[in-house]
Amino acid sequence: MNLAVPFVDTKHTDLDQLMAEACLIRDRHWGRTVTYSRKVFVPLTNMCRDTCAYCTFVKHPDSPEANIMTPDQVLRVAKGGEAKGCKELLFSLGEKPELRYDKAKQALAALGYSRMTDYLRDMCALVLEETSLLPHVNAGTLADDEIDILRPVAASMGMMLETISKRLHQKGEAHYACPDKVPLQRLRTLERTGQRRVPFTTGLLIGIGETWEERIESLLAINEAHQRHGHIQEVIVQNFQRKPDIAMADHPEPELEDMLRTIAVARIILDPQISLQAPPNLSKRHIHYLNAGINDWGGISPVTIDFINPQHEWPEIRQLAQSCEQAGYQLQERLTIYPKFHISSDPYLDEGLRARVAQMSRTDGLARSQFLEEIS
Ligand code: SF4
Numbered sequence: 138m139n140l141a142v143p144f145v146d147t148k149h150t151d152l153d154q155l156m157a158e159a160c161l162i163r164d165r166h167w168g169r170t171v172t173y174s175r176k177v178f179v180p181l182t183n184m185c186r187d188t189c190a191y192c193t194f195v196k197h198p199d200s201p202e203a204n205i206m207t208p209d210q211v212l213r214v215a216k217g218g219e220a221k222g223c224k225e226l227l228f229s230l231g232e233k234p235e236l237r238y239d240k241a242k243q244a245l246a247a248l249g250y251s252r253m254t255d256y257l258r259d260m261c262a263l264v265l266e267e268t269s270l271l272p273h274v275n276a277g278t279l280a281d282d283e284i285d286i287l288r289p290v291a292a293s294m295g296m297m298l299e300t301i302s303k304r305l306h307q308k309g310e311a312h313y314a315c316p317d318k319v320p321l322q323r324l325r326t327l328e329r330t331g332q333r334r335v336p337f338t339t340g341l342l343i344g345i346g347e348t349w350e351e352r353i354e355s356l357l358a359i360n361e362a363h364q365r366h367g368h369i370q371e372v373i374v375q376n377f378q379r380k381p382d383i384a385m386a387d388h389p390e391p392e393l394e395d396m397l398r399t400i401a402v403a404r405i406i407l408d409p410q411i412s413l414q415a416p417p418n419l420s421k422r423h424i425h426y427l428n429a430g431i432n433d434w435g436g437i438s439p440v441t442i443d444f445i446n447p448q449h450e451w452p453e454i455r456q457l458a459q460s461c462e463q464a465g466y467q468l469q470e471r472l473t474i475y476p477k478f479h480i481s482s483d484p485y486l487d488e489g490l491r492a493r494v495a496q497m498s499r500t501d502g503l504a505r506s507q508f509l510e511e512i513s
Pocket residue numbers: 185186187188189192193194195230231232277317
């Protein structure tokens with residue numbers, strides 16, 4: 138049986154009706170509080186063995202811009218974020234470049250490592266030792282042993298599922314020659330992190346050539362993983378952005394209505410306890426997302442740019458708070474790990490991080506904000 142069938146018609150359902158249904162679910166489970174995480178972004182390496190047709194982040198090892206950040210560089214950025222009141226440090230990196238490129242392997246070896254994940258683990262430990270920040274790692278697909286070494290040093294982890302469309306691996310499509318974007322590999326990471334009780338962030342990248350049915354199937358797959366393991370803390374609905382220097386430079390961007398419809402359907406399909414997020418810097422009209430059922434804006438940095446979409450600035454947090462208030466919502470800061478995952482006695486958070494998270498959070502589990510007066 139095709140489980141997507143009952144939802145496929147939502148492509149044509151009246152949008153206002155879908156959004157109203159989604160908002161009812163959101164209001165019941167999340168109220169009128171909308172959250173964000175104050176983060177600093179560390180692009181540990183911009184080399185990657187994949188070549189997604191929409192990516193500007195990735196640099197070929199022959200490029201003068203190809204880079205692995207040194208421990209000193211990581212700490213400098215981390216401390217800059219700490220000074221600005223950030224609580225999350227997001228490690229973002231390309232997938233396993235050392236397995237494809239000798240130059241990446243040599244650059245990693247010069248730092249004393251043969252595997253990027255081991256270096257990432259040690260950089261998370263360094264951040265924990267030297268700063269008050271909580272690492273969140275976005276390292277793509279992960280094997281069991283990689284999750285095991287990262288879990289004690291990361292309060293949460295993430296990997297965008299993006300889509301479960303296999304079609305997009307054909308020549309000329311978005312995921313051609315991208316071994317880590319094979320849906321089975323990404324679903325395995327969802328499964329493995331669930332088995333290991335990792336609070337996990339995932340999501341869809343919409344508008345990269347997938348059909349509406351494939352979008353629905355992707356949401357159902359995420360929800361099924363959550364039903365098995367209870368570990369999906371948030372789902373992001375992210376809209377494809379056209380950029381001049383990508384293979385998909387002429388591909389159309391999703392319209393606002395497409396975003397609203399996808400957000401609303403995501404809210405209807407997903408377990409209501411999963412937070413629903415859409416990035417505020419990828420549409421000038423992002424405030425409308427609140428009317429489609431989101432309850433979170435994701436990570437916003439007062440210090441570093443969005444390295445994945447460098448042409449799109451983060452909104453100013455005070456302004457975002459005002460826009461939310463005018464729309465009837467209260468903006469609140471959260472940690473990278475959602476309250477449900479650290480307040481409960483379930484072992485979602487490594488024991489070694491529990492005291493730090495408790496010290497950073499209020500009784501309701503959201504962030505204890507020390508910088509309210511100078512929020513920027
Ligand atoms: S989107 Fe991610 S996996 Fe794809 S090329 Fe860019 S860094 Fe690599």
